[in-house]
Amino acid sequence: MxxxxxxxxxxxxxxxxxxxxxxxxxxxxxxxxxxxxxxxxxxxxxxxxxxxxxxxxxxxxxxxxxxxxxxxxxxxxxxxxxxxxxxxxxxxxxxxxxxxxxxxxxxxxxxxxxxxxxxxxxxxxxxxxxxxxxxxxxxxxxxxxxxxxxxxxxxxxxxxxxxxxxxxENGAVPRVAPTPAMLEAGTGTPPDADADGVRWTPEKSPTGPISIIISASDRRLVVLRNGKEIGRTPVTIAGEVAGTSAYTLRAIEGTTYHWLQLPLPGQTVAPNTELLPEERERLRLPEDFRAQLAGILAPGATVVLTGDSLRSGGAGKKLTVIKSEDEG
The missing domain is CATH 2.40.440.10 (L,D-transpeptidase catalytic domain-like)
Known part of the structure; x- marks a missing residue:
């Protein structure tokens, strides 16, 4: 994908x-x-x-x-x-x-x-x-x-x-919540991730809708299922990501994933605008992770691609983190 x-x-x-x-x-x-x-x-x-x-x-x-x-x-x-x-x-x-x-x-x-x-x-x-x-x-x-x-x-x-x-009372608000590990500062590897920073724990949320967050600034992809993080991996993105865009998975045909850009109000995006092969090829992620993610994707999954960092605000300030009750 x-x-x-x-x-x-x-x-x-x-x-x-x-x-x-x-x-x-x-x-x-x-x-x-x-x-x-x-x-x-x-x-x-x-x-x-x-x-x-x-x-x-x-x-x-x-x-x-x-x-x-x-x-x-x-x-x-x-x-x-x-x-x-x-x-x-x-x-x-x-x-x-x-x-x-x-x-x-x-x-x-x-x-x-x-x-x-x-x-x-x-x-x-x-x-x-x-x-x-x-x-x-x-x-x-x-x-x-x-x-x-x-x-x-x-x-x-x-x-x-x-x-x-x-x-x-706090004025600092997280952009994506409630996934505190996603916003952790520094470059340390999460405890349950491998040496390359890849983590795949689908058992943490076995069912529910899939949302994927990709930060071009962090070169990181995070997978949420039913609002909980179940995976993350480093990625490479060719070229610049000037802003933020959103996509939905329309259909899967064999090994082909049909991603449509969401026609949000205020954007000049024609309905049913599908990503072209050359556009999809700009994003690369580890093959093992790609295969695991492909195994759980279904039509209706969404992707948010942003140029912003998931670690800090636009002014470089660390974001306030909100933890789910089961995250301690």
């Missing part, structure tokens, strides 16, 4: 995430140079949403109080970022790890004048929830996490009871 990027792909998740303001869903192309700029340039009420990058798998939400942003991951891949408004002074939003206890499309507050809380997702039984609401550009709620109405509706559609929500 070999992947490459098409010329003209924009930065960070292809740069083609839908930028929406309120219910109008005003679509724009984003052209900032880094992830940090993409997030920082969002105005109150705006958000980024690209669910096709990872169409299946477990969802996790991370809320940064410092940045007033919510980040949504599916199968370990970032699929959305939104502006939020959290608790004001005296009604601060609590930090910690929460789960969605209750969901309701139509809900009203029992504590604050019967205030409307559309697309409510309850995090605590004493009044903390995520829901659609007003976003003035600063913390203004009574502790809840207010979301743009259109984003709240989109998020509601991909979540389920028991969803993990992490609320943190």
């Amino acid at each position: 070999m992947i490459t990027s098409r010329r003209g792909a924009m930065l960070w998740l292809g740069g083609g995430i839908a930028l929406s303001a309120g219910a109008a869903h005003a679509m724009q192309a984003l052209n900032p140079a880094t992830i940090e700029e993409s997030v920082a340039n969002l105005k109150p009420g705006q958000f980024l949403w690209a669910p096709d990058i990872a169409p299946d798998g477990p969802v996790m939400v991370l809320v940064s109080l410092a940045l007033q942003r919510a980040y949504v991951y599916r199968n370990g891949v970032l699929i959305g970022v939104s502006t939020v408004s959290t608790g004001k002074k005296g009604h601060e939003t609590p930090t910690g790890v929460f789960t969605v206890l209750q969901k309701a499309k139509v809900h009203h507050s029992n504590l604050y004048n019967n205030a409307a809380m559309p697309y409510m997702q309850r995090l605590t039984w004493d009044g903390i929830a995520m829901h659609a609401g007003s976003l003035p550009g600063y913390p203004a709620s009574h502790g809840c996490i207010r979301l743009p109405p259109a984003f709240a509706r989109q998020l509601y559609g991909v979540t389920a009871l028991g969803l993990t929500v992490v609320i943190t």
